Amino acid sequence: MFDFCNSMTDEQDGRARELIERAAAKWPLRILHVLSDAGAPLRFSRLLERVEGISQKVLTQTLRTLERDGLVIRTLYPQVPPRVEYELTPLGRDLLMQVVSLWRWIVEHLDDFDARKAVKLTAARA
Amino acid sequence: MFDFCNSMTDEQDGRARELIERAAAKWPLRILHVLSDAGAPLRFSRLLERVEGISQKVLTQTLRTLERDGLVIRTLYPQVPPRVEYELTPLGRDLLMQVVSLWRWIVEHLDDFDARKAVKLTAARA
């Protein structure tokens, strides 16, 4: 049914899996979403305000990971006090769009995600 | 850019987020994939063999969660020794298809996920 899965090398599968796991962590998608909504580069402290509930430490961590993955760009302006701006890369924007389409599908089918709606066949045939 | 995000209630967003986080955990997608490939109900021990590396405990845990979410159906045949079969629900199949399309997109763009490919603008304008 998913022939393409078998046409992947193990390395491709591994890397894709890593990316999914990193992106599906607690904060990355929120951050990408905030950056996308802003439509313009955001400073560190703006992100800290808009990504509700995140701590400074985790925001820096997550941003570094997103940067390494090529999803955001970090621009440092050597001023005092320092100024750093973050913005989405085209890849980040594209990834977000892919995820959003999945998200939309889930929201549309939210009522189905419930075991009580699943037909139970418990042992009728046994 | 993602207008539909703002047309969601907080509750919808929260539930969708929970589902994503659960589904993107270490094992659920593998299990769904194995069940899908099998094309037929699988016994517990068949899953244990085919989902490489998973332990009994985690397999049961994960299957229970998938069952609660309405993604798999558990059928118990009251025999001795016991026989239990797991199969995908239509919803599970559909979810897997959505995720696979995301997966495919990621694999196709795997080479782009690398910070070295991102254009760096480090402070040229400062």
Place this chain on the structure above:
DNA sequence: ATCTATACACACCTTGAGGTAACTGACGTG
């Protein structure tokens, strides 16, 4: 001299997912 703002770094702690290994219950088999 003190205070403030910015974007962190560092040390510490909590929490939960996941791993490991042993045990269970019911029954048919030798």
Place this chain on the structure above:
DNA sequence: CACGTCAGTTACCTCAAGGTGTGTATAGAT
């Protein structure tokens, strides 16, 4: 009566993500 099978359960441990709280460099403003 011991043994193996199946689908778990239970107790215990580990490890890393994430949370909390503080420290730091710099220079302009008061």
